[in-house]
Amino acid sequence: MNKTALQTVLVPTAAMTSVGATQASDFRIVLARWIGVARLWWRCPTEKRRAWLYTAACAGLSLANVLFLLYISYVQNAFQSALSEKDEAGYFKAVLRFLGIIVVAAPFFALTDYVDSCLTVAWRSWLTQHLIRSYFAGHAYFKLKLDPAAIDNPDQRICDDVRAYTATSVSLSITIARKALTCVAFAGLLWSLAPRLAVFLIFYAVAGTWVTVAGFGRRLMHLIYSVLQQEADLRFALVHVRENAESIAFYSGDQREAELARTRLARVIATIFGKVRWEAYLSLWQNTYVYATILLPSLLLYKRYFAGELRFGDLSQAGFAFHTIERALSFIVTRLSDLSQLAAQTDRLDALLATLVAQAEGVPGGVVRKPSTDGSVALEKLTLSTPHGEMLVAKDLSLTLAPGQSLLIVGASGVGKTSLMRAVAGLWSTGSGTIAAPTDMFFLPQRPYMPLGTLRDQLTFPDSYATTAGPSRAAASSKSGAAADGLGGGSSGAGHRRRSGDDGDSGSGDEERGQELAAGGSRRLAILRGNTSSYRRLSSARGEARPDGGARGMLSLDSGGAASTAQDAELRELLETVCLPNLLARVGGLDADADWAHMLSLGEQQRISLARLLYHKPAVAFLDEATSALDTATERALYTQLQQHCRCYISIAHRRQLAAFHTHVLEATGGGAWVLHDATAYLQSLQD
Numbered sequence: 001m002n003k004t005a006l007q008t009v010l011v012p013t014a015a016m017t018s019v020g021a022t023q024a025s026d027f028r029i030v031l032a033r034w035i036g037v038a039r040l041w042w043r044c045p046t047e048k049r050r051a052w053l054y055t056a057a058c059a060g061l062s063l064a065n066v067l068f069l070l071y072i073s074y075v076q077n078a079f080q081s082a083l084s085e086k087d088e089a090g091y092f093k094a095v096l097r098f099l100g101i102i103v104v105a106a107p108f109f110a111l112t113d114y115v116d117s118c119l120t121v122a123w124r125s126w127l128t129q130h131l132i133r134s135y136f137a138g139h140a141y142f143k144l145k146l147d148p149a150a151i152d153n154p155d156q157r158i159c160d161d162v163r164a165y166t167a168t169s170v171s172l173s174i175t176i177a178r179k180a181l182t183c184v185a186f187a188g189l190l191w192s193l194a195p196r197l198a199v200f201l202i203f204y205a206v207a208g209t210w211v212t213v214a215g216f217g218r219r220l221m222h223l224i225y226s227v228l229q230q231e232a233d234l235r236f237a238l239v240h241v242r243e244n245a246e247s248i249a250f251y252s253g254d255q256r257e258a259e260l261a262r263t264r265l266a267r268v269i270a271t272i273f274g275k276v277r278w279e280a281y282l283s284l285w286q287n288t289y290v291y292a293t294i295l296l297p298s299l300l301l302y303k304r305y306f307a308g309e310l311r312f313g314d315l316s317q318a319g320f321a322f323h324t325i326e327r328a329l330s331f332i333v334t335r336l337s338d339l340s341q342l343a344a345q346t347d348r349l350d351a352l353l354a355t356l357v358a359q360a361e362g363v364p365g366g367v368v369r370k371p372s373t374d375g376s377v378a379l380e381k382l383t384l385s386t387p388h389g390e391m392l393v394a395k396d397l398s399l400t401l402a403p404g405q406s407l408l409i410v411g412a413s414g415v416g417k418t419s420l421m422r423a424v425a426g427l428w429s430t431g432s433g434t435i436a437a438p439t440d441m442f443f444l445p446q447r448p449y450m451p452l453g454t455l456r457d458q459l460t461f462p463d464s465y466a467t468t469a470g471p472s473r474a475a476a477s478s479k480s481g482a483a484a485d486g487l488g489g490g491s492s493g494a495g496h497r498r499r500s501g502d503d504g505d506s507g508s509g510d511e512e513r514g515q516e517l518a519a520g521g522s523r524r525l526a527i528l529r530g531n532t533s534s535y536r537r538l539s540s541a542r543g544e545a546r547p548d549g550g551a552r553g554m555l556s557l558d559s560g561g562a563a564s565t566a567q568d569a570e571l572r573e574l575l576e577t578v579c580l581p582n583l584l585a586r587v588g589g590l591d592a593d594a595d596w597a598h599m600l601s602l603g604e605q606q607r608i609s610l611a612r613l614l615y616h617k618p619a620v621a622f623l624d625e626a627t628s629a630l631d632t633a634t635e636r637a638l639y640t641q642l643q644q645h646c647r648c649y650i651s652i653a654h655r656r657q658l659a660a661f662h663t664h665v666l667e668a669t670g671g672g673a674w675v676l677h678d679a680t681a682y683l684q685s686l687q688d
């Protein structure tokens with residue numbers, strides 16, 4: 001998705017000027033924000049027809065609902081009047097009409113609920129996908145982390161807040177619409193029976209609403225906001241432990257991590273207790289308000305009834321109309337908790353959208369990146385700082401690396417070697433100058449990344465799911481891709497290179513992959529092979545059930561006819577190239593599925609990453625301490641392969657002897673200064 005398009009669909013509201021978690025304290029602002037977030041779906045070119053169709057269906061059914069209710073009140077009047085007047089024929093006539101209502105009403109109400117639910121699910125699906133696209137567009141997920149104060153727990157906002165926001169919005173909107181129609185429908189009836197009662201009711205509802213909003217509204221909204229934030233913080237602490245389980249266990253950090261989780265839990269509970277206390281006060285007020293109205297109709301009408309001006313049925317129908325309108329007008333009084341919840345969720349989603357817009361706009365006047373036409377990497381007068389300008393990484397640095405050349409970046413720890421790579425990748429842009437580089441680049445970051453999936457996925461990442469395996473996967477992916485297209489269109493354009501050359505729509509590829517992974521992998525048949533017994537024991541010891549019938553951990557999977565594909569042969573060969581000849585046999589095949597980040601040693605993960613690089617054959621490769629965990633012999637073997645397969649590469653390393661595998665060396669001397677050496681001369685100087 002290009003930047004302008006992203007901005008067009010993302011900007012939720014004109015009122016949205018502040019970025020970050022503000023406390024929604026003004027109902028007008030909250031309403032403007034709610035409309036801003038909601039209208040994204042109703043204005044989306046590919047979705048608006050569906051959105052409006054659902055809306056029209058819900059509105060039509062709501063209107064029919066109210067007319068039903070009005071009709072029922074007349075039947076009830078006839079029913080009760082017949083009873084009080086001992087009119088047997090009238091009584092049975094009313095009973096028959098009631099039975100008729102039941103026959104029509106049951107399917108009608110079921111249909112109403114069904115359409116309401118469909119609207120909720122369709123809206124949630126689109127909004128979640130829209131946020132996911134924006135979250136992955138232009139590495140926004142990474143940039144959000146650069147300023148943790150800007151937005152907390154975006155994942156919770158995308159999953160939980162969207163779910164609750166759409167469900168509560170639909171339910172409250174439909175309720176408000178029905179209540180408004182009810183007011184109109186019953187106002188004439190009540191006015192014709194008891195005008196004084198109608199006037200009194202309006203004053204009563206206005207006063208009750210004012211007391212509720214002024215006394216409870218802001219405080220509850222603030223408490224609900226805090227609960228959402230603190231619950232997300234607690235969940236994040238536990239996820240963090242899961243992600244770093246081994247390190248914590250080595251440190252025996254159990255106690256400290258448990259304390260942190262307990263502290264966060266205590267904070268959530270304290271806030272929840274505060275919320276519960278205020279909800280109890282609110283409930284006390286609501287009950288007083290509601291019960292006070294029970295006697296009112298009869299108190300105001302009893303004289304006319306005893307004077308014979310009204311029949312018993314009229315009295316009861318006036319009471320019914322009074323209570324129906326009173327419930328409609330007291331909507332804010334009785335649903336304040338839901339409204340406060342919705343306000344807090346609206347605020348969180350609005351802030352996330354605003355931050356994503358800010359990310360898409362980028363920082364004006366930063367480092368300029370442009371594609372190079374001749375395959376070279378050229379830095380021109382590059383001045384680079386850390387994102388908030390605390391440290392100068394490079395000052396007026398200029399250099400050109402042509403195809404066929406290679407560069408080793410060396411320097412003290414923390415001097416800014418990785419930062420330079422971040423700038424070339426477009427992750428950092430604080431500063432000035434120009435970076436020209438081919439679009440076909442591949443980066444191996446310092447910490448190897450092992451995606452969720454099979455061994456094949458590790459080797460082909462970030463290829464789309466459909467291109468990495470046999471026909472069943474491709475079919476499933478194209479199905480889910482079609483579903484995704486139907487739900488929103490567009491793509492994030494995250495920009496990862498694809499070996500198959502389909503990098504024009506990487507966003508939808510991510511969607512396909514996400515949906516396919518979510519489908520639980522039922523497409524594959526798990527056959528445990530004999531040589532994977534240790535992993536099998538591990539899996540069964542964990543005893544975690546998987547949706548595809550297997551167990552989490554190491555699995556060997558039969559890939560059917562795909563076993564003999566050219567890709568399989570290539571991947572097997574690559575594993576040998578990176579000195580992992582036994583891995584396939586050990587894990588049980590390319591389609592073995594495991595928690596690779598925890599199952600493989602750091603050196604093995606680095607070798608897998610190198611195989612990934614060789615598989616993609618990029619024009620330029622960047623390796624950030626990509627062989628730091630390997631022994632010298634393996635490192636040298638891998639660099640020899642790199643020299644043969646990659647025309648241009650840039651490495652960062654602390655082992656200066658690696659200069660032997662490069663044509664040039666760039667040395668950081670501190671304070672933003674860099675010195676360029678010829679590699680042979682540099683090696684010579686090391687020996688002197």
Ligand SMILES: Nc1ncnc2c1ncn2[C@@H]1O[C@H](COP(=O)(O)OP(=O)(O)OP(=O)(O)O)[C@@H](O)[C@H]1O
Nearest residue numbers: 146386387388391412413414415416417418419420
């Ligand atoms: N997101 C960030 N915000 C602010 N400063 C950062 C950020 N990331 C890194 N830094 C700082 O920028 C400096 C350069 O970091 P960088 O990762 O480039 O160092 P390096 O030379 O690669 O170090 P090492 O050899 O230890 O990997 C460090 O002082 C680091 O603390």
